[in-house]
Amino acid sequence: IHKIARIFHASRLNKKILFMAVPVLIGMINHTAVQIADTLMVGVLGPLAIAVTGFGGVTYFTVLSFLMGGSISVQILTSRRFGEKNYEGVGKTAVTALWLSLVVGSLLSYFGYIYGKQIMQMLGDKEDVIEVSGEYLSYRFIGTVFFFFIFMLRGYLDGLGFTYIGMISAFVTTGSNIFFNWVIS
Numbered sequence: 001i002h003k004i005a006r007i008f009h010a011s012r013l014n015k016k017i018l019f020m021a022v023p024v025l026i027g028m029i030n031h032t033a034v035q036i037a038d039t040l041m042v043g044v045l046g047p048l049a050i051a052v053t054g055f056g057g058v059t060y061f062t063v064l065s066f067l068m069g070g071s072i073s074v075q076i077l078t079s080r081r082f083g084e085k086n087y088e089g090v091g092k093t094a095v096t097a098l099w100l101s102l103v104v105g106s107l108l109s110y111f112g113y114i115y116g117k118q119i120m121q122m123l124g125d126k127e128d129v130i131e132v133s134g135e136y137l138s139y140r141f142i143g144t145v146f147f148f149f150i151f152m153l154r155g156y157l158d159g160l161g162f163t164y165i166g167m168i169s170a171f172v173t174t175g176s177n178i179f180f181n182w183v184i185s
Contacts, residue, residue, distance in 0.1 A: 023167035024158065030170035034177045041181040048128060056133040059123060060140045063108070067148045070101070071155030078159025094156050101152040105145035112141025 008014070035057070042049045074097040081089035112119075117134030124130040154166040 020161060020163045023163040027163075027167040027170035030167075030174045033174050037174070037178045037181050041185050044185070048132065051126075051129050052133040052136050055124060055129060056120065056136040056140060059119065059133075060137055063112070063144075064147060067105075067108075067144075068151055070097075070148070071151040071158075074152050074155035075159040078156050079161075082160055090160075093159075097152045097156055098149065101148040102145065105148035108148070109142055109145040112144060113138045116141055 038053060038057075039050070042053045074093065077093045078090055081087075081093055116136075116138030117131070120130045120134035120137055124133065150169065154169065157163075157165045
């Protein structure tokens with residue numbers, strides 16, 4: 001019990017960790033809010049629309065999960081270089097990560113758009129859902145280059161300790177998504 005009490009003691013280090021962790025948590029909750037808002041918007045269109053966005057959305061999120069792993073590696077490299085006071089290494093990490101995100105993100109956007117329908121045909125068996133979810137997935141892939149770039153930038157800023165910027169970005173993303181859902185529907 002004494003060890004547990006020591007962990008939750010309001011030490012300076014624990015406060016700093018909490019100050020950095022809470023914005024990341026809030027940012028992740030905001031990404032869930034985007035999915036909820038999209039489901040609410042599509043829900044009025046009927047069961048096929050919900051099936052398409054669910055099936056295509058899970059497929060797309062699987063790809064994005066791998067890309068999010070890249071942002072974690074950028075965060076680790078940045079924080080390590082920053083902690084070592086290797087500021088040239090911090091800069092090289094940023095440049096490499098951002099170029100990588102633009103190149104890989106562009107390729108994924110292009111090929112995902114071209115092959116979205118074929119991807120859904122490999123995964124599904126209900127023809128009407130496959131056809132529409134393939135088109136949905138193709139259009140979702142267009143934004144991959146921006147998503148990957150933002151997540152790599154976010155990983156870099158998190159590595160420098162600026163986790164609140166990712167939270168603000170998540171608020172802007174969620175707010176604009178809900179606003180445009182309202183405008184479109």
